[in-house]
Amino acid sequence: MAAKTMSAVQYEKYGGGAAGLKHVEVPVPSPKKDEMLIKVEAASINPVDWKIQMGKLRPFMPRKFPFTPVIDVAGEVLELGPGVSTFKVGEKILGLLDFTNGGGLAEYAVAPKTIIAKRPPNMSPAEAAGLPAAGLTALQSLKSAGVKFDGTSKSSNILITAASGGVGHFAVQLAKQAGLHVTTTCGARNIELVKNLGADEALDYKTPEGAALKSPSGVKYDYVVHCAPAVPWSVFEPILSDHGKVVDVSPNMTNIFTSLIKKVTFAKKKLVPLFLVPKEGELEFLVNLAEEGKLKTLIDSKHPLSKAEDAWAKSIEGHATGKIIVEM
Template sequence: MANNLMRAVQYSKYGGGADDLKHVEVLIPSAKKDEVLIKLEAASINPIDWKIQEGVARPFLPRKFPHIPGTDVAGEIVQVGSGVQSFKVGDKVVAVLGNGGALAEYAVAKEGSTVPRPPEVSAPEAAALPIAGLAAHQSLTQLAGLKLDGTGPQVNVLVTAASGGVGQYAVQLAKLANAHVTATCGARNMDLVRSLGADEVLDYKTPDGVALRSPSGRKYDVIIHCAHNIPWSAFEANLTSKGKVVNTTPGFCTVMSAAAKTIKCSKKQLIPLFTSPKKENLDFLVNLVKARKLKPIIDSKHPLSKAEVAWAKSIDGHATGKILVEP
C-alpha cells in the first residue's frame, strides 16, 4: 500500500467478453462506515459476473464504468471503517462484495456480508463458497424445505449439472439432508460426483440431449436445476405430484413460466432462485467446510495477471467446480 495503488482488472462497457478485460493500476479503496478493507488472497468467478458484463442486469449493474467485476473473496482485513464491531485488522475472512471488486489486490466489503474464516479453511476453499454455496443452500432449505441436519423426511432430489459450481454443493448438502440424490453431469465427471455422495449419476449427453429419468425409477420431489436448455416437459414427467423445480440461473422466461404455472394452480412448481448474501448462511457453509462435511471442488487457479483466461474458461461453461483468481 506504499504508493496507494493496486493492480486490478476491469471493463469499460457492456459486451466484449474476456477480450475486453483490461489490466490497470487504480487507487486502493478505503473502508467507509460499516465496511472492511480486505487484502485479497483468492477470488472466484461466477457466471453472473460475465453475464453482468453481457448486460443481463442493464441498466442497474454495473453501477458505473469502468467496473472491476467479481463478488466472492477471501483474504485478510487491513482496515476497518467506523462502526465495525465484529472484525479487527489481521482477521482472516470470506465475503460477498455488493458492487463487485474481486479481481483486484484489495476490495471493500460490508461488515454484514463478511464472515470469519477459521484456520482450517484455506483461502481458495473460502473464496469458492459464497455465491455458488449460497445458491445451493437457499435452493434446498428456503425453497425446497429440506432440513440439512437430516431430521426431515427422506426425499428424492435430482441435481442437474452436478459437477459445476452450484451443483457440487447441492449434491453434498442434499446428502446432509438425508436425501436420495440423482445427479447429471458429463461422463468425465461421473466418478467425482459419486464421490460427493450422489446415489445415482447420469451422463447428460444422450441422443435427445436430456437424461433425467432415475435408473431406480424414482420420481423426484425436488429438482435443483443448474443446467440450461432443458424443457419443462422433461422435468414434469419425472416429478412427483407436488414436486418442485428450483432454477438456480433464472432468466426472464423462467420467471414468466413460474408465474404461468402459479396461475394454473399446478401442484408441480417451477421456482426461480434469486440468491441472497445472507451472513448466517455463509457462516454455516464455512463451518461445514471446517468440519469437513462440505468440500469445495476447485477447477483451476489463475493469477490475477491471467484473469482473462479464467474469465474465458467460465464463459465456456465446462468447468468442474469453481474457477479461482489469486492476486
C-alpha cells in the same frame, strides 16, 4: 498499511468477453461505515460476472464504467470502517462484496460487514473464495425446494443437474447432509467424482436417459435443483412426484413466466426461480460445515491476477468442474 495504488482488472463497456478486460493501476479504496478494507488473496469467478459484462442486467449493472468485476473473495482484514466491531485487523475472512460495486479482481477491496465470515485455518484462500456465492445459491435452492437441515427432512428424492459445476457440487454435498437420495447429471468424465461427493445415481447428460433426466432406479423426484441451461417444463413434468418442485438457479424469462402460471393456477407441481439474497447466518453455516470436513470446494483451475482473462474465458466456455479461482 495498504499501498496507495493497486493492480486491478476492469472493463470499460459492455461486451468484449475476456478480450475486454484491462489490467490497470487504480487507487486503493477506503472503507466507509460498516465496511472493511481487505487484502484479497483469492477471488472466484461466477457466471453472473461475465453475464453482467454481456449486458444481461443492463441498464442496472454495472452502475458505471470502468467496472472491476467479481464479488467472491477471501483475504485478510487490513482496516475497519466505522461501525465494524465483529472483525479485527489481521483476521482471515471470506465472503461477498457488494453486488452492485464488485471489486474482487483487485489486490485490495472494500467489503460490507454483513456477508463476511471468519475463515477457518483448514480452508485455503482458493477454497474459501470459491464458497460464498455458489455455496449460498446451493443452500438457498435446497431450502426453497423444502429441504430442512435440522434433521426433520423426510426421506426424499432429489435431482441435481450440472452436479459437477460450481453450484451443483455444493448442492450434492448439502443434499446428502440433509439425508436425501441424490440423482445427478454431469459429463461422463465426472460421474465418479459426483458419486464421491455423495450422489447415489449419476447420469451422463449427453445420453438419452440423461437428456430426459430419468432416474436409473425409476424414482420420481420430490425436488429438482436445476443448475444446467434452461430446459422446457415438459421435460420436468413427467419426472416429478405428485407435489414435486423444481428450483431453477439461473431462470430465464420463459421459466419465470411458467412459475407464475403454476402459482396462480395452484398447480401441485411447481417451478421456483431462485434469486440469491444472502441471509444472516447462512454463510457461517456453510463455513462450519467446511471446517468440520463436511463440505469441500472443488477447484477447477487457478490463475494469477495477471492472467485473469484466462479464468474469465474458461468460465464463459462452461463445463468447469468446480470453481475457477484467481489468485493475487
